[in-house]
Amino acid sequence: MSTEEQILEELTSKEYEHGWSVDFEADETPLGINEDIIRFISAKKEEPEWLLEWRLKAFRLWQEMKEPKWVNVSYPKVEFQAIRYYSAPKQDKKPTSLNEVDPELLKTFERLGISLQEQKRLTGVAVDAVIDSVSVATTFKDKLSELGIIFCSFSEAVQEHPELVKKYIGTVVPSNDNYYAALNSAVFSDGSFCYIPKGIRCPMELSTYFRINAANTGQFERTLIIADEDSYVSYLEGCTAPMRDENQLHAAVVEIYAAKNAEVKYSTVQNWYPGDKDGKGGIYNFVTKRGICAGDHSKISWTQVETGSAITWKYPSCILKGNNSVGEFYSVAVTNNYQQADTGTKMVHIGKNTRSRIVSKGISAGKSQNSYRGQVEVIKRAENARNFSQCDSLLMGSLCGAHTFPYIDIKNKTAQVEHEATTSKIGEDQIFYCQQRGIDEETAVALIVNGFAKEVMNKLPMEFAVEAQKLLALTLEGSVG
Amino acid sequence: MISIKNLQASIKDKKILKGIDLEVKAGEVHAIMGPNGSGKSTLASVLAGREDYEVTGGSVEYFGEDLLDLDPEERSQKGIFLAFQYPVEIPGVSTTNFMKTAINKVRESRGEKALDAVNFLKLMKEKMKLVDIDQSLLSRSLNEGFSGGEKKRNEIFQMAMLEPKLAILDETDSGLDIDALKIVADGVNKLKSKDNATVVVTHYQRLLNYIVPDFVHILYKGKIVRSGDKNLASELEEKGYDWIKEEAALV
Ligand SMILES: Nc1ncnc2c1ncn2[C@@H]1O[C@H](COP(=O)(O)OP(=O)(O)OP(=O)(O)O)[C@@H](O)[C@H]1O
Ligand SMILES: [Mg+2]
Numbered sequence: 001m002s003t004e005e006q007i008l009e010e011l012t013s014k015e016y017e018h019g020w021s022v023d024f025e026a027d028e029t030p031l032g033i034n035e036d037i038i039r040f041i042s043a044k045k046e047e048p049e050w051l052l053e054w055r056l057k058a059f060r061l062w063q064e065m066k067e068p069k070w071v072n073v074s075y076p077k078v079e080f081q082a083i084r085y086y087s088a089p090k091q092d093k094k095p096t097s098l099n100e101v102d103p104e105l106l107k108t109f110e111r112l113g114i115s116l117q118e119q120k121r122l123t124g125v126a127v128d129a130v131i132d133s134v135s136v137a138t139t140f141k142d143k144l145s146e147l148g149i150i151f152c153s154f155s156e157a158v159q160e161h162p163e164l165v166k167k168y169i170g171t172v173v174p175s176n177d178n179y180y181a182a183l184n185s186a187v188f189s190d191g192s193f194c195y196i197p198k199g200i201r202c203p204m205e206l207s208t209y210f211r212i213n214a215a216n217t218g219q220f221e222r223t224l225i226i227a228d229e230d231s232y233v234s235y236l237e238g239c240t241a242p243m244r245d246e247n248q249l250h251a252a253v254v255e256i257y258a259a260k261n262a263e264v265k266y267s268t269v270q271n272w273y274p275g276d277k278d279g280k281g282g283i284y285n286f287v288t289k290r291g292i293c294a295g296d297h298s299k300i301s302w303t304q305v306e307t308g309s310a311i312t313w314k315y316p317s318c319i320l321k322g323n324n325s326v327g328e329f330y331s332v333a334v335t336n337n338y339q340q341a342d343t344g345t346k347m348v349h350i351g352k353n354t355r356s357r358i359v360s361k362g363i364s365a366g367k368s369q370n371s372y373r374g375q376v377e378v379i380k381r382a383e384n385a386r387n388f389s390q391c392d393s394l395l396m397g398s399l400c401g402a403h404t405f406p407y408i409d410i411k412n413k414t415a416q417v418e419h420e421a422t423t424s425k426i427g428e429d430q431i432f433y434c435q436q437r438g439i440d441e442e443t444a445v446a447l448i449v450n451g452f453a454k455e456v457m458n459k460l461p462m463e464f465a466v467e468a469q470k471l472l473a474l475t476l477e478g479s480v481g
Numbered sequence: 482m483i484s485i486k487n488l489q490a491s492i493k494d495k496k497i498l499k500g501i502d503l504e505v506k507a508g509e510v511h512a513i514m515g516p517n518g519s520g521k522s523t524l525a526s527v528l529a530g531r532e533d534y535e536v537t538g539g540s541v542e543y544f545g546e547d548l549l550d551l552d553p554e555e556r557s558q559k560g561i562f563l564a565f566q567y568p569v570e571i572p573g574v575s576t577t578n579f580m581k582t583a584i585n586k587v588r589e590s591r592g593e594k595a596l597d598a599v600n601f602l603k604l605m606k607e608k609m610k611l612v613d614i615d616q617s618l619l620s621r622s623l624n625e626g627f628s629g630g631e632k633k634r635n636e637i638f639q640m641a642m643l644e645p646k647l648a649i650l651d652e653t654d655s656g657l658d659i660d661a662l663k664i665v666a667d668g669v670n671k672l673k674s675k676d677n678a679t680v681v682v683t684h685y686q687r688l689l690n691y692i693v694p695d696f697v698h699i700l701y702k703g704k705i706v707r708s709g710d711k712n713l714a715s716e717l718e719e720k721g722y723d724w725i726k727e728e729a730a731l732v
Contacts, residue, residue, distance in 0.1 A: 428533070433569040435553035436529050436562075437583035437639065438590065447582055451573025451622070 058185030260295025282310025293325030335368030446473035560646030629656030666691030
């Protein structure tokens with residue numbers, strides 16, 4: 001037995017021995033995890049019995065599982081018993097409007113350039129802000145509900161639409177899918193829920209901003225997006241975190257379900273604290289994101305801009321079950337200093353005439369490591385499957401690394417799979433050319449990098465694209481010269 | 482405007498410029514000619530501030546300021562423009578976007594407000610006409626897949642946009658067909674004023690029929706071995722470089 005498992009068992013059994021009980025008035029749990037902690041979380045959220053059972057089952061599965069090891073990522077061991085699995089922000093009652101939200105909180109949002117006010121007024125984006133596990137501000141809900149669209153926090157969905165949650169939770173990412181998905185299933189705190197009814201095109205971008213707040217609080221969001229037949233939704237997720245010294249674990253799960261003719265566009269800008277220049281601190285980001293094109297002619301499109309986190313481990317995937325369904329993955333991953341990113345996608349072709357497209361742009365600077373891992377699987381009965389993959393890497397300096405691992409598993413002869421990969425360096429002559437036109441080195445790098453990533457950036461919704469461009473520049477600040 | 486005195490520069494310990502003296506005044510056009518490898522592009526690069534070259538001696542004064550003390554972007558912002566012999570490709574960045582960034586950086590350096598979209602487009606339109614360049618070329622990735630001639634024309638377009646005080650054109654004529662040559666030369670002439678100056682690096686007399694130089698200098702083995710008026714260029718065209726080389730050998 002590994003020491004970690006030992007500690008785990010010791011701690012969990014000890015808690016039981018001492019008949020440790022949870023103070024249900026408390027706003028946070030003690031450090032560590034055991035079945036009582038899970039009961040506490042579930043009770044705190046006034047969850048139905050079936051969900052508690054679902055969590056406990058996941059927890060038991062998790063205890064049996066082994067923490068995965070990856071070749072291209074290294075980090076100190078995560079102490080799962082040193083994490084606090086639930087904490088609520090200090091707040092008496094749920095606000096019904098922005099006016100009731102803690103002004104300090106709003107200020108933070110403004111500093112990040114994502115003021116809810118501004119967004120409400122200017123862009124018509126409905127925002128569901130998740131701060132430390134509890135949803136504090138939900139806007140535009142009324143407008144959406146007129147169309148029958150449900151967009152709320154996960155906890156709220158559990159209360160108000162338990163039948164939908166029960167029907168879909170865990171169907172795309174089963175709780176035993178992987179180590180971190182199992183952990184999430186056991187302790188997920190909150191997240192977002194979205195349901196688009198039949199025949200409805202959601203008229204605005206649905207957006208959630210996540211932010212990690214209190215120290216030592218691992219974040220375990222859970223997002224569930226259901227697009228019913230003939231519906232469309234574009235969903236945005238954006239993240240930022242303040243500077244801090246301790247590593248923070250983040251293990252989210254996102255599930256997307258697309259019925260016949262439905263289309264879901266999911267865009268992320270991920271900008272968590274990556275650690276300082278020496279690689280100290282930073283977020284560990286182990287995310288499971290998966291969508292299923294369940295119905296014929298459905299489409300799921302992932303677009304991600306990954307600039308943050310000390311470690312990113314993330315493979316948004318598509319299961320192309322419906323005939324003629326389409327999966328897309330557009331990714332820009334930037335790593336600087338000591339950041340490590342291992343990201344990519346998995347496209348599973350099951351239905352006939354299914355198509356997938358992968359465009360991955362990796363940018364490495366400093367001493368960072370950037371890996372792309374892509375898997376294209378075509379099962380035996382998936383006639384006429386098509387895949388196109390393009391993986392480009394851009395290197396800045398000579399101390400960083402870029403790695404590409406394409407896995408292809410084809411069981412049907414009619415499949416057509418194309419893979420292209422390039423690696424380039426930002427040239428001194430490119431930078432000099434820019435400088436000769438009056439553009440300083442930092443701006444030149446930002447320009448060149450944004451040009452490199454353009455194909456992906458173009459896939460982002462407008463209001464996100466500008467922010468994302470700035471982010472790329474910011475992430476690479478000081479990485480030349 | 483610019484006063485170059487005994488300028489020496491080397492790359493990887495190889496001496497390339499071995500004492501250049503050159504004085505360019507506002508309103509003048511200078512042509513620099515010379516055999517391959519004599520150091521013409523090196524001189525242009527050193528003036529533009531390329532760091533690969535180490536200046537080992539001499540001085541360059543530009544509007545009374547020590548030019549060698551400035552960063553490349555500062556030199557550009559202060560009005561030095563280099564049309565590259567080999568323009569660089571920047572994938573995913575359109576000429577339009579590139580120019581917008583450049584112009585606004587230059588304006589910022591002068592404490593001016595950024596050009597808004599309307600005025601920028603107006604400026605673009607005006608300059609596009611001047612060098613007869615197509616809009617579609619400007620929306621493509623900068624220099625990526627451009628033909629040799631398109632690249633050169635694009636350089637002159639950028640020059641027109643930035644309105645430099647001192648423009649150095651490094652073999653802008655090579656790769657241009659005869660019509661394009663006329664258009665480019667025409668553009669350069671239209672941009673000429675009593676307040677700016679042009680240095681053209683070329684191998685051919687042909688260009689100098691259109692852009693008429695006040696002075697012609699011959700660079701050989703890192704030194705200006707002869708200066709004269711435009712007739713010197715015709716003489717070269719007739720006789721080639723051998724007599725220059727022989728003369729230089731005697732010194
Ligand atoms: N990066 C470099 N490394 C080594 N040698 C170099 C480098 N750059 C230039 N040189 C050398 O310096 C000399 C002058 O080159 P330069 O490009 O200035 O010549 P030029 O007069 O512009 O020639 P051309 O007419 O062919 O354009 C050449 O011998 C060239 O090989
Ligand atoms: Mg040259």
